[in-house]
Amino acid sequence: MNVHRYDEEQRLQWVKQRRSGALSVKQVMEQAGISRATLYNWLAEFPEAEAITETAIEAAPVVVEIAAQRSGTARWQMLQDALAVVDEATSVRQAIVRQLVRKHTVSIAQACAIAGLSVEAFEHKVRKPEADDREVYETLCRLLEEDPSRQFEELIVLLRRIAPKWPRKQIRRIYKEGRLYQRRARKKATPVVRPAGRDGLLRRQRPDAVWTLGLAITASGTILYAADTVDQAGLGAIPILETDGAAGETTLIQFLTETAAQAGMPRKLRVPGIAPFTAREVLRWAMQQQVGLQTFTFGKEENAAEWNALSGTVVASIAASASLDAWASESLF
Numbered sequence: 447m448n449v450h451r452y453d454e455e456q457r458l459q460w461v462k463q464r465r466s467g468a469l470s471v472k473q474v475m476e477q478a479g480i481s482r483a484t485l486y487n488w489l490a491e492f493p494e495a496e497a498i499t500e501t502a503i504e505a506a507p508v509v510v511e512i513a514a515q516r517s518g519t520a521r522w523q524m525l526q527d528a529l530a531v532v533d534e535a536t537s538v539r540q541a542i543v544r545q546l547v548r549k550h551t552v553s554i555a556q557a558c559a560i561a562g563l564s565v566e567a568f569e570h571k572v573r574k575p576e577a578d579d580r581e582v583y584e585t586l587c588r589l590l591e592e593d594p595s596r597q598f599e600e601l602i603v604l605l606r607r608i609a610p611k612w613p614r615k616q617i618r619r620i621y622k623e624g625r626l627y628q629r630r631a632r633k634k635a636t637p638v639v640r641p642a643g644r645d646g647l648l649r650r651q652r653p654d655a656v657w658t659l660g661l662a663i664t665a666s667g668t669i670l671y672a673a674d675t676v677d678q679a680g681l682g683a684i685p686i687l688e689t690d691g692a693a694g695e696t697t698l699i700q701f702l703t704e705t706a707a708q709a710g711m712p713r714k715l716r717v718p719g720i721a722p723f724t725a726r727e728v729l730r731w732a733m734q735q736q737v738g739l740q741t742f743t744f745g746k747e748e749n750a751a752e753w754n755a756l757s758g759t760v761v762a763s764i765a766a767s768a769s770l771d772a773w774a775s776e777s778l779f
Contacts, residue, residue: 554568657674
């Protein structure tokens, strides 16, 4: 910063007030709009300056006022006072600070001191005022009741028209905490009948198929099954003795290979986050066959509910069929 912005008399006056204790370092920096290093340079520039006590300053107010007027400090203070009155929103002073920093290579603290604005007020970013949580929740519920298939992004677009000032973060928080995503109705695709395979059964030979694999506990034991995710129709099932270890992994890989040979390779596999579906061999098989693998956990209530519903449907349909092969073939017609 250019130290010659103030004349020698004004700099000497600030040095004396600092050494006398009339002003602190911070007060001198704010009044002069300088950095701490510049103030220390002034102190080194006038090593023999006599300290002026507060009593001496009070005894000669006219001299101090004349020196201030002569240096332009009083006019500068008048400008800061006027800006504080006419610029309550601090927009003008913030623009002045940005211009000083950009054009005159001064620091933000120095520019704020010149404009009469605190650094905290300059760096403060006004947040959007949050609305009442109950009002946001009721509005989201009303929009979902009108059309249950609306996704979150569609709700955001509609809310922007109703209340443009509502923060997106608040809306997302209420959407998650209120579990409003559970109210959204998923659109189910119409099952497509595929041509008959070599064994005479109607198989689901479609490249966009999504399979759901799982374990069903029946009266005869544990059943490893594969079902079409769209309409929950069975694709195949075999009894499995062990679900942990190498035996369970080998059985699962063999079952996947045989089922894919009959029903066609799916686009994606949905597997629960339990053994043997979490084995590394399952991931390797999916990568080799270029099949997407989605592992869903039971930490979410909707996943657990979907798993229990599908397992219950499979157990009931297998019990009503004569055999596992009959269950798979019957569900395909």
